[in-house]
Amino acid sequence: MPDKDHKCTCSEQPLVPKVVEVIDIIDRTPDVKSFFVRNVDGNGLPFQVAPGQCGMVSMPIGEAMISCTWQEEQEHLEFAIKRVGLLTDELHQIEIGQQIGVRGPYGNGFPVEACKGKDMVFIAGGIGLAPLRSFIKYCFKHREDYGKITILYGSRSQADLCFKEELFDLWPKESNTEVFVTIDNAEPDWNGHVGFVPAYLEELNPSSAGAVAVVCGPPIMIKFVLQSLEKMGYNDDQVITTLEMRMKCGIGKCGRCNIGSEFICLDGPVYYLRQLRDLPPEW
Amino acid sequence: MKVLSKTKLEAALNKLSESNEVFVPMQKKAQSGYYPWTSFVSGDEIMLEALNVYQSPKGAVLPQTEKMYQIKQGGMEIKIDKTFEDDHPTIIFGARGCDVKGILAMDEVFLTRGYEDSFYKARRSANTIIANACYEPGSNCFCNAMEVNAVDPAGADVILRDAGEAFVWEVKTEKGEAVTAIIADLLEEKEVQLPQSKPFNQKVDYSGVAEKLKTMFDHPLWDKLSASCINCGMCTFVCPSCYCFDIQVKMWGEEGYRFRAWDSCMFEEYSREAGGGNPRGASKERFRQRFLHKLEFFTERYGTPLCTGCGRCMIVCPTDVNIVRIIDAVKEAEVNA
Numbered sequence: 001m002p003d004k005d006h007k008c009t010c011s012e013q014p015l016v017p018k019v020v021e022v023i024d025i026i027d028r029t030p031d032v033k034s035f036f037v038r039n040v041d042g043n044g045l046p047f048q049v050a051p052g053q054c055g056m057v058s059m060p061i062g063e064a065m066i067s068c069t070w071q072e073e074q075e076h077l078e079f080a081i082k083r084v085g086l087l088t089d090e091l092h093q094i095e096i097g098q099q100i101g102v103r104g105p106y107g108n109g110f111p112v113e114a115c116k117g118k119d120m121v122f123i124a125g126g127i128g129l130a131p132l133r134s135f136i137k138y139c140f141k142h143r144e145d146y147g148k149i150t151i152l153y154g155s156r157s158q159a160d161l162c163f164k165e166e167l168f169d170l171w172p173k174e175s176n177t178e179v180f181v182t183i184d185n186a187e188p189d190w191n192g193h194v195g196f197v198p199a200y201l202e203e204l205n206p207s208s209a210g211a212v213a214v215v216c217g218p219p220i221m222i223k224f225v226l227q228s229l230e231k232m233g234y235n236d237d238q239v240i241t242t243l244e245m246r247m248k249c250g251i252g253k254c255g256r257c258n259i260g261s262e263f264i265c266l267d268g269p270v271y272y273l274r275q276l277r278d279l280p281p282e283w
Numbered sequence: 284m285k286v287l288s289k290t291k292l293e294a295a296l297n298k299l300s301e302s303n304e305v306f307v308p309m310q311k312k313a314q315s316g317y318y319p320w321t322s323f324v325s326g327d328e329i330m331l332e333a334l335n336v337y338q339s340p341k342g343a344v345l346p347q348t349e350k351m352y353q354i355k356q357g358g359m360e361i362k363i364d365k366t367f368e369d370d371h372p373t374i375i376f377g378a379r380g381c382d383v384k385g386i387l388a389m390d391e392v393f394l395t396r397g398y399e400d401s402f403y404k405a406r407r408s409a410n411t412i413i414a415n416a417c418y419e420p421g422s423n424c425f426c427n428a429m430e431v432n433a434v435d436p437a438g439a440d441v442i443l444r445d446a447g448e449a450f451v452w453e454v455k456t457e458k459g460e461a462v463t464a465i466i467a468d469l470l471e472e473k474e475v476q477l478p479q480s481k482p483f484n485q486k487v488d489y490s491g492v493a494e495k496l497k498t499m500f501d502h503p504l505w506d507k508l509s510a511s512c513i514n515c516g517m518c519t520f521v522c523p524s525c526y527c528f529d530i531q532v533k534m535w536g537e538e539g540y541r542f543r544a545w546d547s548c549m550f551e552e553y554s555r556e557a558g559g560g561n562p563r564g565a566s567k568e569r570f571r572q573r574f575l576h577k578l579e580f581f582t583e584r585y586g587t588p589l590c591t592g593c594g595r596c597m598i599v600c601p602t603d604v605n606i607v608r609i610i611d612a613v614k615e616a617e618v619n620a
Contacts, residue, residue, distance in 0.1 A: 013368075013401040015530075017351050019361050060361070062352050062535050066558065099361040164430030219560070245562065246554045248530045251398040255527030255546070256554050258576070259562075261583035266397060280500040280575075282562045 014251050017058050017101030018046040023076060027095055028162045029155075031083045032068075032127055033092055036076045040099060047105050049079050050076055051112055051134035052242065052270050055079065055104030056250045061095075062087040065247040065265060068105065068283055070134035072141050076200035077102065080130040080162065092245065101198075106250045107269050110135045110240065118212045121193050125197050125217025129162050131242055131269075132216050149174065150206045154182040154197040154221075157239075158190050180204060198224035208233040215241040226250055226273065235276035243269050245277075259283050285463075285470045286449040292329070295466045296320045296376065302465065303372040303411070306343045308336040308520060319345065331377045332445070334421040335398040335593050339382045339523030340375045344406045345389060347521040348544040351402060351530070356537045367540075368405035374462060377415040377443065380436030381426040381593035386412065387438045391585045392526055402543075411458045414439035418478040420485075423594025425607060428487035430587050435481055439596030480527055488614060489578070489588065489608050496579040499617050500571070510569035516547035518596035518604070519573070524589050527553070548572050574609055 024036040035057075038045055049055070051070040054062050057079055064087050069078035083092045094100070120139055124132045126145065139146045139210050151171060155161045163180065172179045182193040182200045193200055199219065206213075213234055215225050224240055245257035245264045252266030260279045262268065276283055287295055299305045303553075306317040310328040316338025323329075330336050353365040378386075386407075393403035417424070417433035426433050436442065440459035444451035452470055454463050463470070519525040529546035533539045546553055549569050555561040563569045581589035590606060597605045 007452075012399075013366060014398045016366055018361060018542075019363055041612055058540065060356050062532065063530065088557065097359045099359055101361065101363060187546065205291070244556065248528070249402070252396055253398070253400055253526075253528075254530070255393055255548065255576075258580065259570075260575075261580040265502050282568075 005190070014103065015249060017063070017103040019054065019099050019103050020046055020077075022098045022100060024092060025094075027049065029079060031092075031158050031160075032080060032162055033083075034078050034080045035091065035100075036078050037100065037102060038076045043213055045077055046075055046102055047077075049077065049105040049134075050109040051138045052107065052109035052131055053105040054107045054265075054269065055102050055252075056106065056247075057081070057087075057091070058101035058103075059087060059090050061090050062090070063101070063248070064088065065106065065250055066179050067131040067134070068277055069130070072137075080127065080133075082127040101249065105267055108267065110138075110270050114281065115212050116142075116145045117147065117210075119150070119207070119210055121150045121152070121206045121211055121213040123152045123197060123201060123215045123217070124215060125161065125221040126156070127162065128217030128221070129153055132214060133163060133166070135214060139151075139267055143175065147176070147210065149177040150204070151177070151179045152182075152197060152204065153180070154184070154217075156184045158183055158187055166249055196224075197221055199230045201225060202228050205232055208235075208238060211238060215239065219244075236277055237272060239273035241271060243271060243278070284472070284474060285452040285454070286446070286473045286475055287443075287452050287470055288449045291469045292331075292450075295449070295469050298466050298469065299374055299376070299462060300311045300373070303374045303462070304343075305374045305376050306340055307331075307376045308333060308340075310336075310435075314338070316340075317378075320376070331443075332416060334379060334417060334424065335381070335595055336593045337521060337595070337599075339385060339593070339595070340378050340522065341382070341385055341389065341523055341526070343373050343375050344386060344410055345403060345526055345528070345545075346406075348542055349402060351541045351543060353540050354532070354534070354538070366401075367511075368401050370405040372409045372411075373406070374413060376413045378412055378439075379415055379417055379593070380431045380433040380439075381424075381429075381591040382453075383412055383414050383436045383438045384426070384429070384431045384591040385593075388524045388581070388585070388587070388589055388591070389526050411462050412438060413443060413459075413462065415442040415443045415445070418445070420483045421482045421485050421541070421594065423597050424483060424592060425487040425594065426487040426592035427483050428485075428610075429592035431591055432476040444477055446477055449473065449475055451475060451477065452530040468556045484609055485594075487592070487610055489610060492610055492613050493579045493582040493588070494576060495613060495616075497583075499616060500575070501612065502616060502618065503573045504612055504616050505567055506575075506613060508604075509567040512549075512566060512570045512604055513602055514549040514551070514566050514569055515601060516549040517599045517601065519547040519549055521595040521599050523593055523595070524577075524591055527542050529553075548576070574606065577606070578610065600604065 020037040252263035315336035317340035355362040
């Protein structure tokens with residue numbers, strides 16, 4: 001019984017995964033792989049996602065909430081997954097053809113409509129580019145709806161940069177778009193920028209006039225980027241970020257992902273900074 | 284009025300048990316809780332006169348562990364083709380108002396806000412609540428402060444009223460009608476004297492607490508209040524409204540099942556993330572989460588507190604954490620604007 005607050009597309013058994021087949025696996029970095037899945041019978045997808053929404057990905061050993069990549073023609077679902085725990089270790093060992101479980105879509109997704117007409121500033125660190133990539137792709141598909149697009153991405157090292165083809169080949173070719181990439185420490189064969197994301201952001205100083213900044217990355221990066229944006233004149237309605245908490249059910253029942261009275265899996269994970277200011281400082 | 288004579292109580296429980304699993308408050312050796320009537324053996328004691336048995340009846344709708352679905356794995360294949368929604372008819376016989384309120388709170392969680400939990404829905408749809416009105420509050424009771432009407436509990440399908448020799452049998456809903464029909468020949472029409480309601484011993488004032496707590500997340504009072512807590516989780520285990528659950532798996536080689544089990548916000552692992560981070564890694568943070576969930580967050584989200592005033596947590600806590608004193612402390616605390 002979906003109520004009016006949620007555009008629910010869930011099944012009658014929201015906690016029971018659908019079995020899908022992994023049809024492709026791409027190594028993104030030494031510890032990030034993209035998994036492409038579709039229904040086992042070869043036809044269609046278990047669900048459609050909006051930019052910023054997530055899915056619960058499972059193997060028998062466990063389940064985890066993973067951001068799901070939006071694409072205009074959804075012939076498969078893509079999950080870009082970093083190896084950090086029990087389930088993701090196991091996922092990194094599977095081969096094409098393996099069946100896994102997925103359920104979703106979960107979460108609110110990015111406010112793509114509300115951002116129309118704005119200059120977009122995307123700021124990501126590490127695997128944090130995965131959710132933003134959906135929004136970035138959406139903007140390029142609807143290029144005329146958005147103003148200038150600035151993408152700033154940082155990772156620990158060159159090897160850890162995700163989605164290199166998009167960063168270095170595809171996105172810079174888009175109109176009225178600038179892409180900036182930085183790594184934490186200098187490397188012999190790296191000619192690009194070296195340094196942390198917040199400092200680089202302040203150096204680039206994209207104008208806050210008519211702009212929205214969308215931030216995703218490790219908590220420590222988010223913390224300092226938010227401070228930088230404030231210094232640069234971005235108000236709390238011009239900053240959007242996504243939160244991460246431990247999740248089990250994905251549908252606002254099991255309890256653990258709450259911040260205050262919000263369940264991040266259901267009401268989030270995307271928030272305007274103004275909304276976060278109203279929550280207990282546990283994010 | 285309809286009454287069930289106490290001499291016919293066991294006959295009624297036997298009759299109801301023919302078509303329902305009937306959970307009855309019982310003392311079984313050192314344990315008390317709501318157990319299936321069919322498990323009653325010599326030496327057990329029916330505890331309809333006790334106010335709160337140790338274990339609340341929440342397990343009738345949210346079992347401590349519950350199978351969800353079967354998993355079969357073979358080569359590259361995974362099969363999930365059997366789920367375990369359980370809709371066998373159950374009756375909670377003799378639930379007190381605080382415990383009924385706990386189930387109403389779980390109804391909000393599991394059946395609203397976008398998703399219906401199919402496992403909870405199956406059990407709850409087939410569940411009937413026969414409540415037992417309270418006329419004499421116990422020394423730890425404060426349900427009156429937590430939006431519970433102990434004499435006329437909302438959510439009950441039938442209300443029992445202990446009138447000495449007999450229980451008044453008051454039908455409230457269609458589900459109540461259905462179970463009444465089963466034992467119709469054991470009920471009598473008779474006028475009996477209802478007991479007088481006695482006053483509560485605990486004086487608790489929850490008014491304004493949720494609103495005030497919103498300004499007290501970083502208040503030094505949490506350091507003091509949480510100092511003795513050892514995060515044992517007893518309070519969440521006996522609480523009639525604590526519903527948080529974990530999802531786990533049991534595999535024997537290539538076959539097994541995913542199940543859920545009661546979890547506790549008191550445990551460090553509860554909110555620990557895969558990368559090792561934990562927003563509530565410290566004992567104080569988990570303590571604060573529990574009491575804010577009970578007294579502020581749930582009220583903000585669902586319009587009623589998640590504490591039902593049953594008093595169990597105050598009785599079982601090994602370090603004397605006391606939610607009434609926490610409410611008092613919040614009321615008295617000075618808050619810098």
